[in-house]
Amino acid sequence: MTIMPGFGLMVDTHFPTMIRPIMQQVLLTLFQQPEHAATTLRERVCNTLRRAIHSGALPLGQRLPSSRLLAADLQVSRVTAEAAYRQLEAEGYLQRRVGQGTFVAIRINKPLPVRKMAGQLRLSQRGEAILHTGGCRDPLQPLPFAAGSPDLRAFPLKLWQQLTAQQLRLRGEALLRYGDPQGYLPLREAIAGYVGQTRGVQCTAQQVIVLTSSQQALQLIATLLLDQGDNVWMEEPGYLGARNAFISAGANLIPVNVDEAGLQPSSTLPAPRLMYLTPAHHYPTGVALSLERRVTLLEIARREQSWIIEDDYDSEFHYDGQPMPAMQSQDRHGNVLYLGTFSKTLFPSLRLAYLIVPAERAAAFTTARTLYDGHSAQLMQAVTAEFIQQGHFAAHIRYMRQLYRSRRDGLLLQVEQRLKAFATAQPASGGLQLAVWLPPGQEARLTRQAQQLGVITPGLAAQYMTPQARRDGWLLGFSALTPGEISAAVEQLSKITSG
Secondary structure, three states: OEEEOOOOEEEOOOOOOOOHHHHHHHHHHHHOOHHHOOOOHHHHHHHHHHHHHHHOOOOOOOEEOOHHHHHHHHOOOHHHHHHHHHHHHHHOOEEEEOOOEEEEOOOOOOOOOOOOOOOOOOOOHHHHHHHHHOOOOOOOOOOOOOOOOOOHHHOOHHHHHHHHHHHHHHHHHHHOOOOOOOOOHHHHHHHHHHHHHHHOOOOOHHHEEEEOOHHHHHHHHHHHHOOOOOEEEEEEOOOHHHHHHHHHOOOEEEEEEEEOOEEOOOOOOOOOOEEEEOOOOOOOOOOOOOHHHHHHHHHHHHHHOOEEEEEOOOOOOEOOOOOOOOHHHHOOOOOEEEEEEOOOOOOHHHOOEEEEOOHHHHHHHHHHHOOOOOOOOHHHHHHHHHHHHOOHHHHHHHHHHHHHHHHHHHHHHHHHHHOOOOOEEOOOOEOOEEEEEOOOOOHHHHHHHHHHOOOOOOEOHHHOOOHHHOOOEEEEEOOOOOHHHHHHHHHHHOOOOOO
16 A cells, blocks of 8 residues: 555555545545434445445446555544445445455446426527427438538548648647637638639638638527517528527528529518528529629618628539629628638538628627637647648649539439439539429428438428428438449439339
8 A cells, every 4th residue: 555645545556546536536425425424434334335336336346445445535443444344245235255355246227317397497488499490410421312521532631630740740839729719810811812712702811700610600690690580581492500590599580482593582571680692502402693683682781781691601612614703792881791611621520610791790700709619629720721821722622523523413314314203303503412303292202212222312391491382302412422322322212113
């Protein structure tokens, strides 16, 4: 037995040193509970050990400290500890082996937690609304045809590892500290330069806020800009994640029809406090918002003093012709909030997105962001900044665009040739997913058949808010699948009976 200086902890060399401090604290906590105060010391020690065994803290076969160490831990005499061990051995709780020690001799199932009466505790009204939305969950594996994800098999992992090691070597200690809630300045500068060159976005690094995800950005916007009952124009069909964020803020959602030219504004609609748009590539149909509609919506925002969220979630992956510049580039009155993410362009677990706001609102958004999670991971921000600044990001996007275009073309051709009995593909000039329309009222039945064949086919009907406008369909993610995997999945879907 030795004594550790500074701790006063006696360590029995025959007892595991990593286990004993934990067991010591458990037993001491149970021993000091007031309900045992009126009993003798021997009975208190017995009750302490019984409760530890019944609670599962001391499982079957667990070795206990010697009577000398137990006495020291509980501050009782060794005679008391020895008497307690003999009593529990007689009751069948313990087994004592000469030369080996004292062990728990019985297994007791851990009691079920006490069930609270329904109605005692409740969520807030906002909490109930959030719960009712079902939340936002992404698939953990890129199974055919789960939601569109990047193909991580084509990601330059070795290069990323090198950049990570470089940043740790150069700025390791600084990157382990708390960071700027607005975001790592070199990354904000890199983002401002990138979106300016590729999307025409007009901004400086001071307008960029680095966040954990686009969903966090939507929640932040909803918290800062929406009051209870405010009108929000939503694309119909539209992105569930945005819908859920606005519902949680108590907004009044106004579904606005989407046709081949995008969201279709109307003078009969109530004036919006906010409009949520995916103009470059509508989610989920893939159509682009026309120039005429963009001008009209910007004018509505100016006239009504309302906000526009431009969610540019996968504009990098445009395959046919040149994409239109971002709406933000046409904004002359500071009404547009521009939102982007690295989850689709790099990898999902990077957990980095960005929100570009008018300069005079950057401080407000940054302050509100501190109430969420403080800041995004400094190391990943630094590595991403280097990845962009050294030109690797642009090269990666060019390669992935070619790869995904070939996969889109392959899936489109196979749907037209092999699934034409029940499916009609929606032409799309970009994106990581392909919308496929199904016969009215058949989505649930066909989805069940697909699932039985081992294929995931996310539905489109749930993307609609208005029952009368609802159309049955699938949203088939293709980007993370090889041509062989796409063919195999379509082969399974071709076995579906359309009747």
